[in-house]
Amino acid sequence: MTTVVLNRPRPRASRERCTGGRGRGLTLEQSLGATLTAARAGDEAECPLCPGTMRAVAGTAVCESCGSELS
């Protein structure tokens, strides 16, 4: 199993929730892994940190909006 790493370029002012509306029944890692897998497959993948769209870049997924990177 591959460990999913989320790199967040800058902290957000507001306190973040650990669980969003998505990924019900999934662990955070499973949810992030699904996002990364979808982005790598060229599917629309929603950023876990903002409403932005993740795009596959050199095997990672990068948010077009906030710049977060999943690898």
Ligand SMILES: [Zn+2]
């Ligand atoms: Zn984002």
